[in-house]
Amino acid sequence: MVIASFESLIDPGSKIYHYKPVFRWVLKAETAIPAGHKLTFLPRINTGMVYGDSIPPDQFLYIGGSYRYIDDRGVFFRFHGLRFMQQYAEAALVVGMKAQLQFVKDHFIFLEGNVGKTSSKWEDFLVYDTKYMLTGEGVGYGYNSIIGPIEVGFYTSEVNNWKWLVFFNLGYWF
Numbered sequence: 001m002v003i004a005s006f007e008s009l010i011d012p013g014s015k016i017y018h019y020k021p022v023f024r025w026v027l028k029a030e031t032a033i034p035a036g037h038k039l040t041f042l043p044r045i046n047t048g049m050v051y052g053d054s055i056p057p058d059q060f061l062y063i064g065g066s067y068r069y070i071d072d073r074g075v076f077f078r079f080h081g082l083r084f085m086q087q088y089a090e091a092a093l094v095v096g097m098k099a100q101l102q103f104v105k106d107h108f109i110f111l112e113g114n115v116g117k118t119s120s121k122w123e124d125f126l127v128y129d130t131k132y133m134l135t136g137e138g139v140g141y142g143y144n145s146i147i148g149p150i151e152v153g154f155y156t157s158e159v160n161n162w163k164w165l166v167f168f169n170l171g172y173w174f
Helices: none
Strands: 002-008 023-030 039-051 061-063 087-089 091-104 107-119 133-145 148-157 165-170
Touching (some): 061 107, 107 148, 133 165
Antiparallel strands (some): 023 039, 039 091, 133 148
């Protein structure tokens, strides 16, 4: 699945906002790569930038959380080991990988990891600097039930001083 967007967020002629024009581009891609009958790799990439002189807070890119949320604006980037919307920036890149192993019918374990970079100035984002780097990882168990996957995962990140976060998913998203 690939989602790409470029949009003008604030109409320059609008009298409602006291902001100058803001533009955002976002690219999200993820897929599943089977490696046999029981092992699957699920890589993903999320990246984007917001341009403008005066950007309203609700137009930033937000990073954090372990679940897939309905995101019609494309501004939420999943990042295991961070709380939902824990980081925000004008520029962000998140690359993640999940390895899922089905050890018995409908039962699976998984390992997940992600790295990312954020910057409050998109110009700094283009320069390699570990100052803005993020890492997160986790492990979990899942069961494919009638109502969808039931999962429990344990995630950590250096941003949270390696404290563990627990994520629980019950079934399909509606």
